[in-house]
Amino acid sequence: MGFKYLTILLLLSSFLLETQEASAQCTNDVTLGKKELDSKGEGHLKIRVNANGAFEGRLIELEGGSERIAEKFSGNGNDTINFKHLSSDPEHSYKVEVDFLSEDKFLCKKRVLIDIQFSDN
DSSP states (O other): OHHHHHHHHHHHHHHHHHHHHHHHTOOOEEEEEEEEEOTTSOEEEEEEEEOSSEEEEEEEEEETTEEEEEEEEEEESSEEEEEEEEOOOTTEEEEEEEEETTOOSGGGSEEEEEEEOSTTO
């Protein structure tokens, strides 16, 4: 019995290690830049996309369990994307999804930034 569990543990560990290595080898990425509130209490967000080719993305507004695409964007190569006039209400949060169109590695095709809020600045 013990050998069976050891074999399963080794296989699972091997899979997780390969997944981490593949993720670490992604050349395309998206990072959170500046996040701030203006004098009117509206949120402004800057993200940086590092891409070797074309990309498409979405800023998604999350509120009370529902999702709504607030803005779509696209580009080619490295780019800085700015979003303005976002809600700073604590009930609102945002996520950014970026699809890298020329990426071959499955785990690198999509990158996501989650739980972006302005109420906790």
